[in-house]
Amino acid sequence: MSANNLPPCVVLGVESQIGLSLVRELGQAGVRVIAVSHQPTALGLASRHVWRRLVAGPPRSEALLAALRALGEELGPVALMTVSEANIAWLLRQRAALGSLVPVLPDPEALAVVLDKQRTLAAARAVGIDVPRSEEPRSLAEVEALAGDFPLPAVAKWKDANAVAPRLEAAGMEMVKAEYIDDVAALRAWGQRHDTLGEWPLLQQYCPGMGLGQFFFMHQGEALRRFQHLRVAEWPPEGGFSSVCDAVPLDQHVELQQRSIALLRAIGWQGVAMVEYRWDPATGRAMLMEINGRFWGSLPLALHAGAGFAELAYRSALGLPMRALPAPRGDLRCRMVATEVKRLARILLAPGRIQDRHFRVRPLAELWRFVADYFRPRVRYYLWSWDDPAPFWADLKNVLMRR
Numbered sequence: 001m002s003a004n005n006l007p008p009c010v011v012l013g014v015e016s017q018i019g020l021s022l023v024r025e026l027g028q029a030g031v032r033v034i035a036v037s038h039q040p041t042a043l044g045l046a047s048r049h050v051w052r053r054l055v056a057g058p059p060r061s062e063a064l065l066a067a068l069r070a071l072g073e074e075l076g077p078v079a080l081m082t083v084s085e086a087n088i089a090w091l092l093r094q095r096a097a098l099g100s101l102v103p104v105l106p107d108p109e110a111l112a113v114v115l116d117k118q119r120t121l122a123a124a125r126a127v128g129i130d131v132p133r134s135e136e137p138r139s140l141a142e143v144e145a146l147a148g149d150f151p152l153p154a155v156a157k158w159k160d161a162n163a164v165a166p167r168l169e170a171a172g173m174e175m176v177k178a179e180y181i182d183d184v185a186a187l188r189a190w191g192q193r194h195d196t197l198g199e200w201p202l203l204q205q206y207c208p209g210m211g212l213g214q215f216f217f218m219h220q221g222e223a224l225r226r227f228q229h230l231r232v233a234e235w236p237p238e239g240g241f242s243s244v245c246d247a248v249p250l251d252q253h254v255e256l257q258q259r260s261i262a263l264l265r266a267i268g269w270q271g272v273a274m275v276e277y278r279w280d281p282a283t284g285r286a287m288l289m290e291i292n293g294r295f296w297g298s299l300p301l302a303l304h305a306g307a308g309f310a311e312l313a314y315r316s317a318l319g320l321p322m323r324a325l326p327a328p329r330g331d332l333r334c335r336m337v338a339t340e341v342k343r344l345a346r347i348l349l350a351p352g353r354i355q356d357r358h359f360r361v362r363p364l365a366e367l368w369r370f371v372a373d374y375f376r377p378r379v380r381y382y383l384w385s386w387d388d389p390a391p392f393w394a395d396l397k398n399v400l401m402r403r
Helices: 018-028 062-075 085-093 107-114 117-124 140-151 161-170 184-195 254-266 299-305 309-318 336-348 364-374 390-402
Strands: 009-012 033-037 050-055 079-082 156-157 179-181 202-205 210-219 221-234 241-247 271-280 286-291 333-335 379-381
Touching: 009 018, 009 140, 018 050, 018 085, 018 309, 018 390, 033 062, 050 299, 062 336, 079 085, 079 107, 079 309, 085 107, 107 117, 107 221, 107 286, 117 254, 140 184, 179 184, 210 241, 210 254, 210 309, 221 254, 221 299, 221 309, 221 336, 221 364, 241 299, 241 336, 254 271, 254 286, 271 309, 299 333, 299 379
Parallel strands: 009 033, 009 079, 033 050, 333 379
Antiparallel strands: 156 179, 156 202, 210 221, 210 271, 221 241, 241 333, 271 286
């Protein structure tokens, strides 16, 4: 099937760099993209690769569902792709009401394993992947028991942040993605603070090192595509999501790739996934953090490298032949400048706010890298693209309007 005859693809949720990357990759592959957002100023709507724009909402509403179903009635069986876990969960519930649309969604049971960190870690142990000690206390007494033998420092993170968010809001508590606990006193205070909620996050052993992400497209139990990156900088600085990341050649971490694939096979995963590790260059040891069962925040790097994950997902959903793709580049760096500025301000002006006491603060080195990256020819950007500049300007306008 020629590019001109490819069915269109609906992309729901183009407010971030992830949705924008889907639009760009599919458009570059000759797919007519219908970009859908509840925000008329969404940056993805500004891309030159958008064939049609649809502003419909509110998010996950009956009005949006009706608008999507109408697209299917007009265009026939076309693919529907989305980004956020909230949208994925909503589309899984509404699958029967989507009409002719073909949603690109994971298997519900496999997704349940991915969203449950304890089940993920158990599956990883079974295939020989190193995992940090993780405990899920259910009472203050269990927190007190952990104070006696749990290895500190530790990081507390919610097993399923989306599920607990409404209860935290009702209790007037802030959603903290990762909370660092350095000593027994801090552990007890953490336990007391969550006692009013009656629910505690997962407590996980602290793992030094850098974020190493391995990305796969799984199809009928086989990894059709691989890619990997190393996080050079994160927001917040002590760990979070990538603000700068480097592609890593596929001839590195080969054994770990095989174990990642074995893990995805074990849980029956199909489609795109990121297997995330904390890799310690000093010891060479990689500890599993989580599986991200959706398109990830650093997708722009995969786009620039030619990894082709969006096109593979689109073709698989519609039963189209899988196009042979050249090997992805392993020599690029990608950066999110707005997040980098925020990170640099924290390191230079407020290092005391960095929760991880083991984080090495190197202001001059960070400032030098920030400036030097503008002059490195192999650096690409999350938003800026010479052949598609409008989304960058749309995002800048949105920032200025908010301020």
